Amino acid sequence: MSIEIQDLHVRYGEQVAVSGLSLTVPEGSCFGLLGPNGAGKSSTIRCIATTQAPTSGTIRVGGKDVATEGAAVRALLGVVPQGLAVYDGLTVQQNLRIFGGLYGLEGAKLAERVKWGLELSQLGAHATKKAVELSGGMKRRLNIAAALLHDPKILIFDEPTAGVDPQSRNHIFETVRALHAEGRTVVYTTHYMEEVEALCDRVAIVDHGKLAACDALPALLARAAPTGFHVTLKAPAPLADVRARLEAAGFDLAEVAAEGRTLESAFLELTGRGLRDAS
């Protein structure tokens, strides 16, 4: 299932949010949508999700026109909103049941998908807790599960990791990867470039409501002039030795840094990768 956007324009009065955007999200891709604040990402997502009517232009989702086949488009889409759009006063299970019911699930199928949602979000132990009692990360996972109950073919994640701890973020990454691996098309918007690099195979960058670039991730990265080289050693060696030997070989070095040990990786190594609130 692909998404095809043709000459999309969105205006709010005098303000232009999207101006002639055209792009295609190929079927089965994990597509990163990047752009600074106000670039038009959210307006584009809202148009795809049928909650915002374009000023002009066409969008087809899985071959369905969002303007005329809204219900069919919504059945194909699972949209994970940026905000924590769950009902605080209801339990985890009630939230899932209600959203599943609203997606048209009933009876045994509904029960099965709610169980799946609890497993996906690893909130089974908290099924009877009210959403208001959940931590930010747990709510974020519930927010994701609620959007996927109807087994959509196309998933849209709108900044899904905002305000979560590294463990929950890691879990969300694994969830996105697993869903993508099942053949679903994924659109992922975020401000965190490393998330796109970690997850996406194709990336579009929008700015001022227009498409600045759209390509496969390696091709997009190749467009920038190299500022350094990545050297992989066959066997580990002290960083000082590597630096000394490169200098001895006559290179004028600006920086030599060890890779594979970011602050986040160190944090996860020290605190563990498992979710703290899964049980």
Next chain:
Amino acid sequence: MNAFFWILRKDLGVFFSDRKGAAMVIIVPLVLGAMMGLIFDPGGGTGKLDVIVVDDDHGAAVGDLVARLGAEPSLNVLPKTEAEAREAVTGGKTGVAIRFAPGTSPKLTPAALFASGDRDGLTLWVDPSRKTEADIVTGLLTKAMMESVFSAVGDPTQQQKMFQDLRAGLGADAAARPELAKFLEDGAGFAGENDARAKDPATAGSGGMALKPPLDVKTETLVAAGPTAGFQSYAHTFAGMLMQFLLFSASGQARNLYAERDAGTLDRLRMTRASKAQILLGSAASVGVVSLMATAVVFGVGMAFFGITLRSGPLAFFVVALGQAAFVGSFAILLAGLANSSKQLDAVATLLILALCFVSGAWVPTFMLPHALQSAGPLVPTRWLLDGMAGATWRGLGLGHALECAGVLFGFAVVFSGIAVKRFRWG
């Protein structure tokens, strides 16, 4: 600038950022103030009390009395037949009816002020929930009777002189003017009796006999459930208070819709199969269910501890309660559709709820309202709701009346829902 002024500046900025909402904060008290002024201003207050007159006498004296009642600025006299009058009072459409029986006119004479014979002929039919209106009518009726009777003998100054002149020269004219002669004889007898009572040690100090209107006013309360059924004030007050609570509860639900809009859950609902109408009507239905539950509890307690009875049967009560649920549910989404922010909502809800309560008579008796507002009663759902509740409980007006009131409430619900679906904005 210290923190206090920064906070002040910030809050004023936030307040006026919603200009319509800010304007309504000023407009609503103005409208309410004007409304209250209209009701209570003695000069401009044009409130008229409806009173039905059934003239089965057709005599000149009763005709004169009816004309005097009609000239009263605070009364709106409605000539009807006996059957029409009974139906109107029983159904609560009019609070008081006056019936003049055949043969009443001859009793409306000055002599009757003193005579102690037959004083029947005048009946007041009264809705027991509106006894205040009956008291007002009784007072004005008595005044009209006295004026009518005394008009036969001139104004008070002339009466005094006439008494003196007639006393001096009555002998020769007594046969030609028997009515006046009788009046003076009765007057003399009345004075003599008073004098005798004053001198009698057994009755001395107990006060003299007073002048009386020529007719006694006999009052009968009319209730469809029967002459012994009587008024149940708790049924009346429970219905009124419940209605107000439910209307405020409906405005709370409208506020929830805005909260959902802000939180993003409304957008999430839109991404499901649910249509706008389904989302709004589902929300309205939740208010309706709460309304039914609250009604069951309030009237259940009322029946158990406050003597409320469902004189039209439980089915009629349930029908009206369903109408009420539909009305308050649709009112919730109507508010959400009419306003566009929480601030606007507060103003619109306050204005509409107060207006609906005023016009329905939930706060002040309807006869205190300007006549135009009294006439507007059938145009507001709350009047039908309170009528329906009264009919289903203490009035005992039966299932037909309940169906009529509930039908009108459902009609309002359909119109309100239509407006809400058309006007509600997602963001």
